[in-house]
Amino acid sequence: MKKAFSNELYVELQSKHIQERIQKFDNKLYLEFGGKLFDDHHASRVLPGFEPDSKLKMLLTLKDKVEIIIVVCAKDLERHKVRGDLGISYDDEVFRLIDEYRRIGFYVGSVTITQYEHQRVVDTFKQKLENRGIRVFMQYIIEGYPHQVDHIISDEGFGRNDYIQTSKPLVVVTAPGPGSGKMATCLSQLYHEHLHGIHAGYAKFETFPIWNLPLKHPVNLAYEAATIDLNDVNMIDPFHLETYNETTVNYNRDIEIFPVLKAMFTKIFGVSPYASPTDMGVNMAGYAIIDDEAARDASRREIVRRYYHAQVDYVMGKIKSDSLEKMQMLLTQADVCVNNRKCAIVASEVSKEKECPVCAIELNDSYLISGKTSSLLRCSSAALLNALKYLAHIDQDIELISPEMLKSILSLKNDYLNIDNPLLDIDEVLLTLTIASSHDKNAKKCLEMLPLLKGCEIHSTVILSKKDMITLRYLHMNLTCDPKYATA
Numbered sequence: 001m002k003k004a005f006s007n008e009l010y011v012e013l014q015s016k017h018i019q020e021r022i023q024k025f026d027n028k029l030y031l032e033f034g035g036k037l038f039d040d041h042h043a044s045r046v047l048p049g050f051e052p053d054s055k056l057k058m059l060l061t062l063k064d065k066v067e068i069i070i071v072v073c074a075k076d077l078e079r080h081k082v083r084g085d086l087g088i089s090y091d092d093e094v095f096r097l098i099d100e101y102r103r104i105g106f107y108v109g110s111v112t113i114t115q116y117e118h119q120r121v122v123d124t125f126k127q128k129l130e131n132r133g134i135r136v137f138m139q140y141i142i143e144g145y146p147h148q149v150d151h152i153i154s155d156e157g158f159g160r161n162d163y164i165q166t167s168k169p170l171v172v173v174t175a176p177g178p179g180s181g182k183m184a185t186c187l188s189q190l191y192h193e194h195l196h197g198i199h200a201g202y203a204k205f206e207t208f209p210i211w212n213l214p215l216k217h218p219v220n221l222a223y224e225a226a227t228i229d230l231n232d233v234n235m236i237d238p239f240h241l242e243t244y245n246e247t248t249v250n251y252n253r254d255i256e257i258f259p260v261l262k263a264m265f266t267k268i269f270g271v272s273p274y275a276s277p278t279d280m281g282v283n284m285a286g287y288a289i290i291d292d293e294a295a296r297d298a299s300r301r302e303i304v305r306r307y308y309h310a311q312v313d314y315v316m317g318k319i320k321s322d323s324l325e326k327m328q329m330l331l332t333q334a335d336v337c338v339n340n341r342k343c344a345i346v347a348s349e350v351s352k353e354k355e356c357p358v359c360a361i362e363l364n365d366s367y368l369i370s371g372k373t374s375s376l377l378r379c380s381s382a383a384l385l386n387a388l389k390y391l392a393h394i395d396q397d398i399e400l401i402s403p404e405m406l407k408s409i410l411s412l413k414n415d416y417l418n419i420d421n422p423l424l425d426i427d428e429v430l431l432t433l434t435i436a437s438s439h440d441k442n443a444k445k446c447l448e449m450l451p452l453l454k455g456c457e458i459h460s461t462v463i464l465s466k467k468d469m470i471t472l473r474y475l476h477m478n479l480t481c482d483p484k485y486a487t488a
Contacts, residue, residue, distance in 0.1 A: 001455070004295035005049035007057075009289035015061040017284050018203075022065070022169050024273070025201030028193065030186040031282070033174040034206035038100070043207055044476065046222045046299040047289065055207070056104065059172065067109040067168035070094055070100055071175045071185050074115045074122045083177055085472060091125050093176040099133065109166055110135040114181030117141065137162035139181065141189060146184075146260050153267040158191040178230065187264055194268050201273065202265075204254070204280045209234045210246045211278050212286040218299035220249060221334050225306035228323045240276035248278040300336040307338055308332060308480035312463055315483040344459040344480060346370055351461040357486050359383035361477075362457040363391070373423065375485070376406045380460060380468045381429040387456075391449035392442070400443050401432050413488070421486075426471045453477055462486040 022029040033045075038056045051057070070464065076090045083093050101108050111129055112123060114140045126136045139161040144151050151157050164185075171189070173182045182214060186202050193200035206224035220234050234250040240248045254277040261280075265272035272442055274280050289295050310327045313319045330336065339345065347360035348369045359379040360370040369390055371382025389396055406424065413422035424432075430447075437444040454476040463481045464472075472479045 001048040001298060002291055002294035003049040004289060004291045005047040005285075006288045006290045006299060007049055007051050007054050008336060009286060009290075010050070010054060011058045011061065013284040013287055014055075014058045014282075017282055018062065018170065018205075019065075021201065021203050021282055026199040027169045027202040028166075028198055029169065030171045030173055030189055030200060032182045032186050032202070032204045034182075034204065036207070037172075037174055040207070041476070042222075042226055042302070043285075044091070045305075046219050046302050047285070047295055048298050049283075049290070055205075060104070062170060063105055065169045066332075067107050067166050067171050068165070069110055069112055069164060069171060069173045069185065070097055070108065071112045071114060071173060071180045071182050073180045074113050074117065076096045076120055076337075077113070077122050077125055077178065077236055080118050081177070087466065090176045092153065094129075097174070097176065107168065108134070109168075109171070110137055110164055112137045112139060112162075112164060112181075112185050114139045114184060115141050135165075137164045139185060146257065146264075149260065149263045149267055153191060153264060158188040161188045161192070164189055165190040174383050187261075190265075190268055199269070199347070201281070203282045203374050204277075205282050207283060209249045209251055210286040211237075211250060211281060211283060213249065213289075215249050216333055218296045218303065218334050218336075222299040222302045222306070223251075224332050225303045225310075225327060228310055228327060229319050231323075237276050237278045240278040243275040248276075250277045250281075254280075279462055300334050303336055304338055304341050305336050305478060308341075308344070308459075308482075311483040312481050315463070315485075316460075317470065341459065341480065342368060343457045343458070344482075347459045347461050348482075357462040359460045359461065360422050361387045361453075361460060363387060363454055364452065375486050376403070376410060377429065378423045378425060378465070378486075379462070380458075380464050380472070381424050381426050383458070384426055384453075385429060385433075385446075387453065388446035388449045392445040393451050394442050394445065398442060400440070400446060401429070401436050405432060405436070424468070425465060427467060432470075450475065 038053045040052050043050045044052050072090055072094050081089065081090045081320065083090065098108050111134055113126065115138065116122060129136050141158045142152055151338045171175045173186055175182050190200055190202055209220040213220055215234055215236055224232060224234055235252055235255055237248045237250040237255060239258060240246060244464055272379065306325050310319060310324055314324050343362040345358040346368045347358045347370060351358040354372050357373040357379045358370050360368060361383050362368050367390065369386050371379055371386045373379040374382060385400060386396060409424060409428060410422045413419040433443050433447060437447050457478050460481045462484050469479060
């Protein structure tokens with residue numbers, strides 16, 4: 001992939017712009033951080049050159065000025081909501097985030113629990129946090145939120161919430177996932193800071209949509225494809241157009257809520273500091289795109305991936321038919337065809353020939369290689385082994401793992417663990433390959449090829465197991481599947 005994005009320029013521009021925004025207020029800015037602070041692989045796929053931890057590197061340039069508040073919704077804790085990409089619950093994710101931020105050197109000031117109604121599971125979670133020395137603040141359900149502004153901006157509204165005591169100029173408000181209450185937390189803090197005589201500011205940091213790219217630019221269309229389950233729609237910001245006669249892009253939820261936010265700002269400060277949703281944002285990613293055509297090409301590829309993901313989500317009951325229809329519309333708008341995905345074409349052709357599930361991998365040198373389901377291996381495991389042999393220049397006929405060892409593992413899964421479908425998953429094959437590498441130079445050479453799988457495309461003619469999906473994510477491979485369950 002050609003480089004489309006300058007990470008160095010982005011870090012420089014973004015940190016400078018945020019510092020300028022802090023200075024517009026009383027040296028106190030609440031920055032609502034949308035999306036992922038690190039591991040932003042969507043951004044790195046649609047903007048080649050954007051590193052998954054770019055935003056983290058940017059904040060590290062401001063580390064001495066940064067304090068982090070992690071926001072989690074009580075209702076998400078109560079229903080044990082799980083973060084889909086990692087497969088862990090929101091309460092565990094909060095602890096993981098705290099550990100990660102502290103390991104890097106950030107100051108995590110507190111955790112805020114929103115929509116608190118004295119739920120027992122929430123009280124237990126609060127106690128666990130406090131036992132670790134983490135300050136916890138509570139925010140409550142406010143009747144009429146967000147539209148009854150006079151009630152919200154009062155002692156009975158935000159006034160009921162705990163005042164989160166912060167000590168740094170830049171307060172980054174982040175969360176385990178969407179709908180946690182980041183914006184409400186920021187607004188509540190503006191109210192309380194104002195009562196304490198501090199003119200604090202608010203800004204929003206969302207990488208997508210990129211406000212200074214065209215509405216139907218593939219990068220922005222890829223964002224719509226990525227949020228198909230949220231039904232986000234990119235729109236021209238009408239408030240910005242009216243005020244400045246400048247066309248900018250935002251998304252529907254921010255545009256719809258802006259009149260309410262503006263009324264809240266006016267109620268708190270007497271005047272709103274912003275005339276449009278675009279004004280509230282601080283994203284500078286659009287200025288760091290150095291090859292527009294490369295960004296367009298990468299984004300079109302991502303839209304095709306998202307199309308396959310949507311088909312699988314529909315089969316799993318995660319989205320409805322109208323979301324599939326929207327995905328088809330996005331393909332048309334981006335002028336891209338699903339048949340452009342070479343690994344999907346190869347997987348389909350080999351599967352028809354072999355009459356069994358097949359995985360195909362497009363390696364970074366454009367070479368295509370496949371693997372089929374056998375009596376020992378899942379198609380994903382077979383394809384991965386074949387790819388590693390190719391990369392290590394090892395003949396495909398050479399056995400890396402003895403059949404006796406594989407059969408012993410299958411016996412364990414089948415006879416003792418009573419697993420219905422004992423075929424070996426990718427992680428099991430890699431573990432076995434690791435054991436073999438202690439005495440087999442070919443196995444060792446193959447393991448050394450694993451980093452070369454990063455960024456490779458892989459497609460399966462059946463929906464892979466959750467374990468395989470997670471392992472491929474750890475390998476940073478771009479997986480898609482046909483919307484069909486394996487029968488064996």
